[in-house]
Structures are given as C-alpha cells and as structure tokens.
Amino acid sequence: MFTDRQIRNMKPEAKIRDIRDGRGFGLRIKPNGTKIFFYGYDSPVTGARRFLTLGEYPGLSLEAARIKHASAYELVKSGGDPLETAQQEQADLKAAPTVKELGEDYLKRHAEANKKSWLEDKRILEKEVFPTWGRLKAQEITKGQVIALLDKVVDRGSPQTANNIFKIIRKMFNWAVKKDRLKTTPCTGIDMPAPLKLKERALSADEVKTVWHALDTGMNLSGEVIRAIKLILVTAQRPGEVSGMHTREIDGKWWTIPSERAKNGKAHRVPLSPLALEIIEECITQNKIAREVPDDQEYVGYIFPCPHRAKDKPIERHALSKALKRNESGDGLTVLGVASFTPHDLRRTAATFMAESGEMDEVIDAVLNHAKQGIIRVYNQFKYDSQKQAALESWARRLTNILTGTQSNIVPMQPKVP
Known part of the structure; x- marks a missing residue:
C-alpha cells in the first residue's frame, strides 16, 4: 500500500x-x-x-x-x-445559479412581491454581497465564507449593517432551499454578527430644538430631505410612508396612507396639524417652481420627489438615513449637533412626547398605526380619528413651544372614548 x-x-x-x-x-x-x-x-x-x-x-x-x-x-x-x-x-x-443570479431571482420572485422594504434588500445585495460573491455558484458558498463576509463588515465599524446583511442573505438562502434551488443553506448555525441595537432612542426637548434649527441652516441636506425629516417628527409616521407621500393621498386636513404603503397592510388616516400642513404647502410651492407649474394650476405628484431620478419617483426612505449619516461627526457619535439618531427615532420621539402629555396608549398606537394585538384586534375596530387629531395638534403646539422657547398654559382636553 x-x-x-x-x-x-x-x-x-x-x-x-x-x-x-x-x-x-x-x-x-x-x-x-x-x-x-x-x-x-x-x-x-x-x-x-x-x-x-x-x-x-x-x-x-x-x-x-x-x-x-x-x-x-x-x-x-x-x-x-x-x-x-x-x-x-x-x-x-x-447550470447552477451564481449568487448574483440567485439574488436577482429572490428579489423578483419573493422580496418585491412580499416585502415593502425590498429596495433595501436590493441595495444591500448590490453593495455588500454581489461584489464579493456575485460570480460564485450559490451552492458552493460555505459557512466560513458567510462568517468572513460578516466579520469584514463588523471590522470596518458597521456592526448593524452586518446584521442587516445577514438577515437578507439568510432569507435569500432559506427561500432558495424552500424553492428547491439549493439543497442546504450556509447560514445554518450562524448567530447575528453583532448584538442587536435596542430601538429606544428618543430625542430630548433640547435635542429637538437643536436638530430643527440645524435643519433650517441647510447643512449637507437637500430641501426635500429637510422637510421630510421635519414631517416625520410632526406627524409621527414611518420614514418610508412620509417619503412616499403623494398629493392624491391628501384631502384637506387628512392624509390617508394607502394599504399598499402601510407597514401593517391597513390604510391609515393621519390628521394633519397646522404645522404639518405648513411643511406640506412649502413642499408643494417648491415643487411647482421646480416643475414650472402655472400659478392657476394645482401641483399633482409626490410631495418629496427625488431630484436625481425620474419626476414620477419619490425620494427613497433610505435617502433620509444616508443624509443624516453624511452629517455625522468623524467618530459617528453626533449628528446635527446631538447624539446620533435615525429618522425612525424622530417618530419615537413624537410618541414619547405624546405619552408625556398624558395621551392614552390606545390613542398613541392609533396615531402610529400599530396593529392591535390579541382579542382587541378582533373586537376593537374603533378608529380614534378625533382622538388622533387632538393628540397630533397638541403635539404640534408642544413642538412649536419647544422650538420658540415659550411655554403654553393651555392643557389639551382629552376626548372621551365611547
């Protein structure tokens, strides 16, 4: 032998x-x-x-x-x-698909049809995954290669991005196994590359004032982004829902987010406070000027159109996060003069101030369009329109007081819930 x-x-x-x-x-x-x-x-x-x-x-x-x-x-x-x-x-x-071919198929057949955030999946795959794995056969990707890819992103100082990458590639490989495109997934047995970031950041009154005035100075932000960020704070709605706002969704003092754009799949009526209407009117005025719409004609289109894309596209939700990221300090600890925050943190900030003002949890949940849980989901179909309107108008007054440094002696009345 x-x-x-x-x-x-x-x-x-x-x-x-x-x-x-x-x-x-x-x-x-x-x-x-x-x-x-x-x-x-x-x-x-x-x-x-x-x-x-x-x-x-x-x-x-x-x-x-x-x-x-x-x-x-x-x-x-x-x-x-x-x-x-x-x-x-x-x-x-x-004949087996490359990672790029599999990823594009996943986006087309699953993500685009089932995920409102599918554009974020596309962005991450194109930026973080395809450049490294794109030409490799999907079935040859190993557990070690997955870990190496994620560790590289963590080492460059982006642990939460590594988490997002892992969530997307894990979903992509699991989908491929379910569709019999692959026999196994290389993500089995791999933990999140970094501790999950607690979603609990809410800005203080002083921070809100600092950020608002920093936005007014322009910073490294476009007018569309500035007004969208402000409107998230004023309306307490999700960044993606605000950035995609269209004039056809607005009827007087009400904004209806259609079911296909709402995160929970249910149409959502948002009362617009005078401060919210002021921001929207400013947007419309600027859009009429940019689109050369005659004064005697109404502007019809997205409230926050993307200046770098076709005129019938809004700015992307991710553009808001990137804009704030561009204004971070070198160490990444501050943005616009306060501790780093995300667009979604502004929604949480508005909800926190409403809670401090004594608004009921049910009303705040209705403002935020949170899905009802348990038995209340079946039996409580009350829409809280008047309560939402009172809560958001009260919050707008509180916000104005914060920005101007004045105090209001008016205590908002809480409408009775039948």
Whole structure:
C-alpha cells in the first residue's frame, strides 16, 4: 500500500507512469512531476473501462484520496458509475445559479412581491454581497465564507449593517432551499454578527430644538430631505410612508396612507396639524417652481420627489438615513449637533412626547398605526380619528413651544372614548 513517504520519493520518467495500489486505486506520475490519484474500473452500466481522476497530490492527501476511492468503489459495487456521477455533478454545477443570479431571482420572485422594504434588500445585495460573491455558484458558498463576509463588515465599524446583511442573505438562502434551488443553506448555525441595537432612542426637548434649527441652516441636506425629516417628527409616521407621500393621498386636513404603503397592510388616516400642513404647502410651492407649474394650476405628484431620478419617483426612505449619516461627526457619535439618531427615532420621539402629555396608549398606537394585538384586534375596530387629531395638534403646539422657547398654559382636553 502507498505511503506518503513512498509517494514523495517517486520520481518522474520520460513517459507517463501509472502505479497501482489495489482495487483500482492508483497514482499517475507525469513527466513534469505532477502526481494524480485515480480509480480505474469497469463500468457496471456500459462495461467500458473507466478512469476517474480523484485529485492531485499533495493538494489531495493520501488519506483523502483513499476515502474518495472507497466511496467510488462502493458505488461501482452497487451498480453505479462514479465517472458518470461526477460528470453529472459538474454539469449540474455549471447550470447552477451564481449568487448574483440567485439574488436577482429572490428579489423578483419573493422580496418585491412580499416585502415593502425590498429596495433595501436590493441595495444591500448590490453593495455588500454581489461584489464579493456575485460570480460564485450559490451552492458552493460555505459557512466560513458567510462568517468572513460578516466579520469584514463588523471590522470596518458597521456592526448593524452586518446584521442587516445577514438577515437578507439568510432569507435569500432559506427561500432558495424552500424553492428547491439549493439543497442546504450556509447560514445554518450562524448567530447575528453583532448584538442587536435596542430601538429606544428618543430625542430630548433640547435635542429637538437643536436638530430643527440645524435643519433650517441647510447643512449637507437637500430641501426635500429637510422637510421630510421635519414631517416625520410632526406627524409621527414611518420614514418610508412620509417619503412616499403623494398629493392624491391628501384631502384637506387628512392624509390617508394607502394599504399598499402601510407597514401593517391597513390604510391609515393621519390628521394633519397646522404645522404639518405648513411643511406640506412649502413642499408643494417648491415643487411647482421646480416643475414650472402655472400659478392657476394645482401641483399633482409626490410631495418629496427625488431630484436625481425620474419626476414620477419619490425620494427613497433610505435617502433620509444616508443624509443624516453624511452629517455625522468623524467618530459617528453626533449628528446635527446631538447624539446620533435615525429618522425612525424622530417618530419615537413624537410618541414619547405624546405619552408625556398624558395621551392614552390606545390613542398613541392609533396615531402610529400599530396593529392591535390579541382579542382587541378582533373586537376593537374603533378608529380614534378625533382622538388622533387632538393628540397630533397638541403635539404640534408642544413642538412649536419647544422650538420658540415659550411655554403654553393651555392643557389639551382629552376626548372621551365611547
């Protein structure tokens, strides 16, 4: 039987030399010194003589070569042909999707149809995953490669981005397994690369005042982004719902977020306070000027149109986060003069101030369009429109007092709930 020492000492000759070890296992030595393990056998399928390459020594160790030979030998004994099997596996691998092909299919067939945040999935795959894995076969991605990709993002100082990447690629691979595009997922047994960030940031009154005035100075922000960020704070609605606001959704002092844009899939009526209407009117005025709409005609379109895209597209929700990120300090600890925050933190800030003012939890949940839980989800269909209107108008007055540094002696009346 072969030994490592024996194989190392075998010298090449002028012609190819095959040395047998037993049961068809052998070593081929080429004139250039290359040493290749092989398995020679008679195919039980065709009867033809077969030569199956197992691998090159020392890249393939003697022990590993024996294991591969034993597997092929048992397959022949059971009536199979390992060479045909290997050729079929190679053909399957060649036809298998690359990570980029699988990712694009996942976006088209799953994310776009089922996730309101599918554009974020697309952005992360295109920026963080495809450049590294795009040309690799999806079925060859290993657990180690997943960990290496995530560790690289953590090491560059973006742990929460690493978490988001992992959530998306885990979902993509799980979807591929469910659709029988892959047999297994390389994400099995991998934990989140970084501790989950608690979503509890709410700005203080002083921070709200600082941020608002910083927005008024312009900073490194476009007018659309500035007004969208303000409107999130004033209305307490989700950043993506605000950024996609359209004139057709506004009727007088009410803004109706359609079901297809609402996170919980339910249409949501938002009362617009005088401060909210003022911001919206400013947007419309600027849009009329930018679009050269005659004074005697109404502006119809997105309240926050993207200046860098087609006119019928709004700014993306992610553009708000990126805008704040651009204004962070070098150490990433402050933005616009206060401790770092996200657009969604402004929604939480508004809810926190409403709670401090004595608004009932049910009313705040109604303002935020949170889905009802438990039995109340079935039996409580009350919409709280008047209560929402009172709460948001009270919050607008409180916000104005914060910005101007004045105090109001008016205590808002709480409407009775039937």
